[in-house]
Amino acid sequence: MNAHSAQERCFHCGEATTEGERWSTLVDGQRQPMCCPGCKAIAETIVASGLKDYYRHRTELPELSPAELEDSDLSARESLTLYDSEALQRRFVAHLSGNQQGEAEATFIIDGISCAACAWLIEHRVGQLPGVKNAVLNLSNHRLVVRWQFDQIAVSSIAEAIYRLGYKASPFSATEQEEQRHREGKLAIRRLAVAGIGTMQVMMMAVPLYVGMAEQYEFFMRLASMVMTLPVVMFSARPFFTAALRDLRTRHLTMDVPVSLAIVLAFCSSIWSTLNQGIEVYFDSVCMFTFFLLLGRFLEMRARHRMGKAGNNLLTLLPNIALKVGDDGVEHVIASEDIRIGDVLRLKPGHAIPADGVVMEGRSSVDEAALTGEYLPISKKAGDRLIGGTFNVESPLLMKVTATGAEAQLSTIMRLMDRAQQEKPRAALLADKIASHFVAAVLIISSSVFTFWWLQGNEHAFFIALSVLVVTCPCALSLATPTALTAATAALRERGLLISKGHVLEVLPQINRVVFDKTGTLTQGKLTLEQVEPLADLDATQVLALIAGLEKHSTHPIARAFRAIKSAAVENTEQTAGQGISGQWNGLTLRFGRADYAWPAAPLAEPDSNAAGQWLLLASDQQPLAWVRLNDSLRRNAASIVSGLQQRGIAVSLLTGDPGASGQVVADALGITDLQTGVSPEQKLAAVRAWQQAGERVMMVGDGINDVPVLAGADIALAVNEATDLAKTNADVMLTNGRLETLLTALDGATKTRRIIAQNIGWALLYNLIALPVAAAGFVPPWAAAIGMSFSSLLVVTNALRLNRLPAPDSSEV
Amino acid sequence: MDIIYILVPLSLLLIGIAVLIFFWAVKSGQFEDMESPAHRILFDDDEPVSRPRNDTQDDKPSDKP
Numbered sequence: 118m119n120a121h122s123a124q125e126r127c128f129h130c131g132e133a134t135t136e137g138e139r140w141s142t143l144v145d146g147q148r149q150p151m152c153c154p155g156c157k158a159i160a161e162t163i164v165a166s167g168l169k170d171y172y173r174h175r176t177e178l179p180e181l182s183p184a185e186l187e188d189s190d191l192s193a194r195e196s197l198t199l200y201d202s203e204a205l206q207r208r209f210v211a212h213l214s215g216n217q218q219g220e221a222e223a224t225f226i227i228d229g230i231s232c233a234a235c236a237w238l239i240e241h242r243v244g245q246l247p248g249v250k251n252a253v254l255n256l257s258n259h260r261l262v263v264r265w266q267f268d269q270i271a272v273s274s275i276a277e278a279i280y281r282l283g284y285k286a287s288p289f290s291a292t293e294q295e296e297q298r299h300r301e302g303k304l305a306i307r308r309l310a311v312a313g314i315g316t317m318q319v320m321m322m323a324v325p326l327y328v329g330m331a332e333q334y335e336f337f338m339r340l341a342s343m344v345m346t347l348p349v350v351m352f353s354a355r356p357f358f359t360a361a362l363r364d365l366r367t368r369h370l371t372m373d374v375p376v377s378l379a380i381v382l383a384f385c386s387s388i389w390s391t392l393n394q395g396i397e398v399y400f401d402s403v404c405m406f407t408f409f410l411l412l413g414r415f416l417e418m419r420a421r422h423r424m425g426k427a428g429n430n431l432l433t434l435l436p437n438i439a440l441k442v443g444d445d446g447v448e449h450v451i452a453s454e455d456i457r458i459g460d461v462l463r464l465k466p467g468h469a470i471p472a473d474g475v476v477m478e479g480r481s482s483v484d485e486a487a488l489t490g491e492y493l494p495i496s497k498k499a500g501d502r503l504i505g506g507t508f509n510v511e512s513p514l515l516m517k518v519t520a521t522g523a524e525a526q527l528s529t530i531m532r533l534m535d536r537a538q539q540e541k542p543r544a545a546l547l548a549d550k551i552a553s554h555f556v557a558a559v560l561i562i563s564s565s566v567f568t569f570w571w572l573q574g575n576e577h578a579f580f581i582a583l584s585v586l587v588v589t590c591p592c593a594l595s596l597a598t599p600t601a602l603t604a605a606t607a608a609l610r611e612r613g614l615l616i617s618k619g620h621v622l623e624v625l626p627q628i629n630r631v632v633f634d635k636t637g638t639l640t641q642g643k644l645t646l647e648q649v650e651p652l653a654d655l656d657a658t659q660v661l662a663l664i665a666g667l668e669k670h671s672t673h674p675i676a677r678a679f680r681a682i683k684s685a686a687v688e689n690t691e692q693t694a695g696q697g698i699s700g701q702w703n704g705l706t707l708r709f710g711r712a713d714y715a716w717p718a719a720p721l722a723e724p725d726s727n728a729a730g731q732w733l734l735l736a737s738d739q740q741p742l743a744w745v746r747l748n749d750s751l752r753r754n755a756a757s758i759v760s761g762l763q764q765r766g767i768a769v770s771l772l773t774g775d776p777g778a779s780g781q782v783v784a785d786a787l788g789i790t791d792l793q794t795g796v797s798p799e800q801k802l803a804a805v806r807a808w809q810q811a812g813e814r815v816m817m818v819g820d821g822i823n824d825v826p827v828l829a830g831a832d833i834a835l836a837v838n839e840a841t842d843l844a845k846t847n848a849d850v851m852l853t854n855g856r857l858e859t860l861l862t863a864l865d866g867a868t869k870t871r872r873i874i875a876q877n878i879g880w881a882l883l884y885n886l887i888a889l890p891v892a893a894a895g896f897v898p899p900w901a902a903a904i905g906m907s908f909s910s911l912l913v914v915t916n917a918l919r920l921n922r923l924p925a926p927d928s929s930e931v
Numbered sequence: 932m933d934i935i936y937i938l939v940p941l942s943l944l945l946i947g948i949a950v951l952i953f954f955w956a957v958k959s960g961q962f963e964d965m966e967s968p969a970h971r972i973l974f975d976d977d978e979p980v981s982r983p984r985n986d987t988q989d990d991k992p993s994d995k996p
Contacts, residue, residue: 174974233970256967306962310953318946322939334935341939345946 127152131178175234209288221267228285312353316404323401342400478515597877600917613854625867634819635773648746
C-alpha cells in the first residue's frame, strides 16, 4: 500500500494525509487539514480553550502520535477515575491545609512534551480549570505541579484535561533515590556559588597585592582574602577531600589527590605566610582552582541527573493500584503494595497487570512487549501464567496472585541488572591513566625541589616547591580533559544524544562491536500496514475502510495500524481473544483476523509466506475479501547506520528475544550476519560477556525491560528515545531525537574529542616542561605565573570549543 | 586610605548577604528548572488571549474558533 505519497500534512501532528481520509478543523478562520479524528479532537480542544497561539509558538511537532494517544485514551478514561481513589492519592496528593477542603498540591509526570510551547499549552489549559490556583511545568524534568482547591475539581478531571490536549499525565511520587539526588543537586549549586563569589572577591583583593601596595595595608588585605577563602576551602572544596581520602584508602592515585593536596598546601602555606609576613599568598589561586574544577563536575552531574527525568521509579511499569475481589465477591481498590499472594484480582482491559499470577477466569491477550520484545500480544486462557508489568489488551480477566514484590519476574530482571552493573568492565580512562603517572611525577618533583633548596639552605624552599605544585597542577589535566569532554557532550546533546556517564566519550572510539535489539530499536516497535491483496471485487481503499471500521473501537495493537484510515460504518463489533474481530456492515457479517477465524469454511493459503510480518484475512459470510499484511517496520536509516558501522570496521550483531522468523528477515534486510533469535535476557548478557572476554569492547543499543541486564553489562549502553524508564536509567547514552544515525555522529565526535584531549594534554605537558624548571629554579614571579597560566588555560579551552562544530547527523551519513 | 579598614569588612558583609540570598533562592527551588523560564518569557501573550467561551471544563468539539 502506498497511501503516503506526497500530499498535505496534518496541521496538528505533521503526518501526511490523503484526499480520501481527511478531517479538518477551523483554526484562526482557516480550515486546516487533520490526519485523523484524534488530531481533530485535540486541535478542537486547543482552539475552544482559546489557546490556538500554541500553533504559533511551537517549534517542534507533537511527540506522541494522536492515533496512539486516542488508543490509550480509550482505556485511560476509565483508569483516570482511579486517580480519585484514596489509596492512590495518599501517594501523590499533598493537602496543604491538612484537610480535604483546603488547597492541595499534586505532581504529574507529563509524557509527550516536545518543545516549550507544550509547557505553555498545558499550563494555560490546566490553569483555566475551576479551582486551580496555579500550574507550573518544569521543562527539564517534565513534571507538572498543580495547586488547586481540592473540593472544586477531581484529580481525574485535571488529568483528563491534559489527555485531551494530546499528552499523558501520570501521578508522580518521589523515590528515596530521587530525593537524595535532589538534595545532591541543591548542595552542588551552593558549593559552586560560594566558590564563584569567593573567587571574584579574592581576585579583586589580589590585584592590589600583585600591583604592590603600601606595606601597612598588605597584612590587612591578606587577612581579608584569608577570611574569604576559608568558606571556599571548607565548604566548596569538601567533595575533593572526601574523594581523595577514599581513593587513598583504596590505594588509587586519582586527580583528586593532587587537587586536594594543592588546595590544602596552598591554603595552609598562605595562612602561614599571612601570619608570618611571608613573601607570597595563593588565596586567589586556591579559589579559582576550586571554582573551575567544581564547574566541570557540576555540568557532568547535571547531565547525569537529566537521564532520570521520568522519575527513576524502577517499578513505574507496575500500576499503583489493583482491583481486589474479596471472598464475598465485592471488588475494592487496594494499593499495589497491599497485594498478597493468593489474592484474586480483576484485570480490566487496557490496564497493566500488578503482580505475577495465573489466569483463573476469562480469555484475553496480553501485551508482553516490554518484557520479551515480542510485539504481538499473546493469547491467555485459564491456567496460563501472567507476568506483572505486562498489559491486558482485550477483555477482563480474573487472576490469582502467585508472586509479588521481590519474587516477581520484573524484580528478577532487576536483580540480574544489579549484578551486571557490578561486573561491568571498569573503563580505563585516558585522563585517569595519565593522571596517576602525572600525579606521581608532580609529587616527586615538588618534594625533590623542596629537598634540594632546603639542603641549599634557601629559606624560600617551601614556597618554591609550592609554586611548582601550583604552576603545574591546574592547566595540565584539570582543564585539558574536562573542557573537551564538556564541549563534546554539549555538542552531541544538541544533535540528539544525551551522554550521562563520564567514560562514554573516551570508550566510544575503542568500540568494535555494536549489538542491537530488534523490536523497538531497529524497528519502530509497532505494527504498520505493509500490503493489501484484494480477493473479491472490493478495491484496497474499500477493504481498508471496512477494516478500519471494524477496528475503530478496539484497543488491540493491530487496531493502531488502521487508526489513520477513514472508516466505513461497521456496527455491533465483537472481539474474540486471540482470533479476530467481527461486525455488521450493510447486512453482511464481516470477520477480520486469523485466516481460520475469518474464513473457517476451507483453509486458504497465504499469498506470500516468505514476506515478513503477519497475514490477516478479511472475509464476509459469503466470501473472503482480502489479505492484509502487517509488519513491524524498520526504522528510517536503519540500513545506513548498519553499513556506516561496518564501514568503520565495527562488527554489528542482532540479539532478539523474539523467537519468530522476523529476526532473520530484519537481519537480511540490513546486512547483519551475526544473529541470535529467541534469546532470554540472561542469554543476551552471556553473549555480550563472551565477546568482552574475547577482548572486544561492546556497545549495546536497546529499549525494553528485557534489554536492561545487557545494557547494564555492556561497555557502553545506548537507549533509544521510546525506551522504558528502566532501560533509560541503565543506559550511559540516550538517543533523544529518535534517529539512529546520530550514533555515527557520536562515534566521529568521540574520535575527534580524543584527538583534542591529546592535543590539550600535549600542550599542557609542554607548558609544564618549560615552566617547571623555571619555577623550580625559583625564577617565576607571581605575575608571570598568572599570565602564563591564563594564556595556557585560554588556549586549552579555545581548542576544546572547536568540538562544537561537529557535523550534524544529516551530513555525516546519507 | 584608612577608609579601607571599613570598606573591606563592609564588602565581606555584603558578600555574606549575597550568599545567603542565593542559598534562599536555591532552597525555594529557583534553580531547579533552568530551561522553562527562558522560553516562558517569549510566549507571553502578545495579543489579547481569546478567552474560552465558557470557563468550565466543557470543551465541546466545534468548528468555530
